[in-house]
Structure formats: structure tokens, C-alpha cells
Amino acid sequence: MSSTLERHVVTVGGLRVGDGPAVVISRISLRGPGRATEMWRARDGVTLVEPGSAADLPAIAGAADGVVIGAAWTRDIPLVRAVAGLGLPVVVERRASATLEEWLGLADYCALECDDRVILCETGRLDLGLLRAARAASGRPVLADVSADLGLSAAVVAAGADGLIVSRPPADGPESGAGDAHRTDERRSAGEAGVRLAEEAVTLVGPLVRPETPATLPECRQAIDRVDAALATLLERRAALAGIVQTLKPVGGFQGRDMERERALVARMANRAPELGEDRLAPIMNAVIEAGLSLAEERSTAD
Numbered sequence: 001m002s003s004t005l006e007r008h009v010v011t012v013g014g015l016r017v018g019d020g021p022a023v024v025i026s027r028i029s030l031r032g033p034g035r036a037t038e039m040w041r042a043r044d045g046v047t048l049v050e051p052g053s054a055a056d057l058p059a060i061a062g063a064a065d066g067v068v069i070g071a072a073w074t075r076d077i078p079l080v081r082a083v084a085g086l087g088l089p090v091v092v093e094r095r096a097s098a099t100l101e102e103w104l105g106l107a108d109y110c111a112l113e114c115d116d117r118v119i120l121c122e123t124g125r126l127d128l129g130l131l132r133a134a135r136a137a138s139g140r141p142v143l144a145d146v147s148a149d150l151g152l153s154a155a156v157v158a159a160g161a162d163g164l165i166v167s168r169p170p171a172d173g174p175e176s177g178a179g180d181a182h183r184t185d186e187r188r189s190a191g192e193a194g195v196r197l198a199e200e201a202v203t204l205v206g207p208l209v210r211p212e213t214p215a216t217l218p219e220c221r222q223a224i225d226r227v228d229a230a231l232a233t234l235l236e237r238r239a240a241l242a243g244i245v246q247t248l249k250p251v252g253g254f255q256g257r258d259m260e261r262e263r264a265l266v267a268r269m270a271n272r273a274p275e276l277g278e279d280r281l282a283p284i285m286n287a288v289i290e291a292g293l294s295l296a297e298e299r300s301t302a303d
């Protein structure tokens with residue numbers, strides 16, 4: 001796998017895909033006259049559409065920010081060619097049994113038609129090894145549809161995916177008759193929860209595996225907010241563990257403080273944070289350790 005390969009960043013509407021944080025996109029199935037069309041929507045309203053047939057293309061060309069070549073019809077070459085030629089960025093899904101070569105070959109074919117603005121998308125039973133290989137070999141952004149198993153969201157981010165696709169029911173679902181309002185509400189909140197789960201994976205796993213060099217103030221602040229979210233999660237977990245240690249030691253709390261262990265853990269951390277170094281880490285960790293001890297003491301007096 002080459003790390004020097006040029007990465008293609010593809011902009012869809014205002015959405016950058018391929019660097020920065022992984023994007024989260026909702027997929028909504030709409031029943032069309034023929035095959036269902038699929039509408040993909042990012043939080044900021046950026047819209048991609050998978051056509052049901054060639055008849056959908058004029059409307060898509062006028063209204064969508066991007067277009068999707070669905071896994072079910074990647075062999076419909078006339079439709080593939082027409083879709084790729086719309087002048088929009090193209091997402092190429094992998095057909096269930098397609099090999100890496102077939103998938104990337106189709107992407108390269110589309111790239112000729114759409115000014116190289118191609119994004120790949122792994123769907124169905126996700127093959128994360130294949131996703132990584134596709135990303136490494138092509139330099140193109142790769143999405144993964146996690147709808148079938150939202151629990152894979154964190155693994156998908158860890159595998160380096162540039163975006164997560166989550167299925168949601170349509171706002172005015174086709175099955176939603178008047179008596180069905182309750183079920184429609186349930187499906188809608190399940191869809192919303194799925195999107196939140198995917199966003200949570202981006203927030204917590206992204207900072208560990210995906211270095212970012214944001215170019216604007218808002219992007220940089222969002223990146224910092226994600227790191228802080230991951231830090232807060234770890235700090236809370238650390239405090240809980242430090243609390244357990246106090247109950248296992250002969251003397252716990254501030255009284256049983258072990259300064260040698262504290263120095264050693266700062267030294268180990270400095271190996272992972274050499275830019276900050278021991279001198280800057282020491283006061284940070286002192287504050288963290290004292291916060292943990294104070295919480296543990298508060299807990300033990302409350303018991």
C-alpha cells in the first residue's frame with residue numbers, strides 16, 4: 001500500500017469527501033414509478049440520488065449535488081454511462097460479488113465521464129479489508145453503508161472509511177397510513193438513532209485514526225471539538241478506573257498517593273506525546289489524577 005499515492009478529495013455540493021472527518025449521510029428509499037430511487041442526504045442538505053431508471057436522470061441533473069450508481073445495477077452499462085455523464089460527482093457502489101479489480105475498473109470508467117469526481121461505496125455485508133484495499137489502490141474516497149449492522153460504524157471509521165451511509169425511513173413513509181403513525185414515528189427515531197450512532201463513531205474513533213489539517217477556523221474548531229469529545233470519554237473512563245484502584249489498595253485516596261507511579265505514567269505518556277513532553281504533561285496529569293481522587297473520595301464518603 002503506497003502512502004505517497006495522491007488522494008482524490010471529491011466535493012459534493014459543499015461537502016468535502018476524502019479528507020477531514022468521515023461524513024455521515026442518510027439514505028432514504030423513495031418509491032418511484034419503476035425501481036425505487038434512493039435519496040442520500042447529508043446533515044447540511046447536500047443531496048445525492050440513485051436513479052430508478054434513465055427516466056429519472058433529467059430531474060436528477062437539475063436538482064441533485066451527486067449521483068449514485070447502485071450495487072444492484074452496476075452491470076447496466078447504458079444506464080451507468082448516462083449517469084456518469086450527467087456532470088455530477090458519482091458514487092460507485094460495489095456489486096455484492098464484484099472483485100476489487102471490477103469495482104475499481106468501473107470507477108475508472110466513470111471517472112473519465114465525470115472529471116474524475118468518483119467516490120466508492122462498500123455495501124451489503126461489508127468487507128473492510130476490501131474497503132482498505134480500494135482506498136489504498138485508487139486514492140479515491142470510500143464510503144461504507146452501515147445500515148445492515150450499525151454496530152460496525154466504529155470499525156468502519158477505524159478501517160479508514162471517508163463516510164458512513166445510514167438508511168432511514170422516508171419522512172412521509174409509504175407504509176404510513178393514518179393508523180400507522182406510531183410505527184412510522186418508531187422507525188423515524190430508529191433512523192435518527194442510527195445516524196447519531198454513526199456520528200458518534202466519527203467523533204470518538206476519528207480523532208485516533210484520522211489525522212486532520214483543517215484549513216478554516218470553523219473546521220479547525222470542529223476538529224478540536226471531536227478530540228475533546230474523545231478526551232472527555234476517556235477521562236470519565238479513567239476516573240472510574242482510578243476510583244476502583246482506591247478500593248483495591250491498602251490505603252486509598254489522597255492519603256495513598258503514589259508519586260513514583262504518577263511520574264512513571266507521565267514518562268510513558270511522553271513517549272506517545274513527544275511534542276508536549278514530560279514537563280507539559282506533568283501538570284495536566286496531576287490535575288487529571290487529582291480530579292479522579294477527589295471524585296473517588298466523594299463517592300466513598302457518600303456510600
Ligand SMILES: C=C(O[C@@H]1C=C(C(=O)O)C=C[C@H]1O)C(=O)O
Binds near residue numbers: 257262
Ligand atoms: C490509581 C492509583 O492511585 C493514585 C492515582 C493515580 C492515577 O490516577 O493514575 C496514580 C497513582 C496514585 O497516586 C494507583 O495507585 O495506581
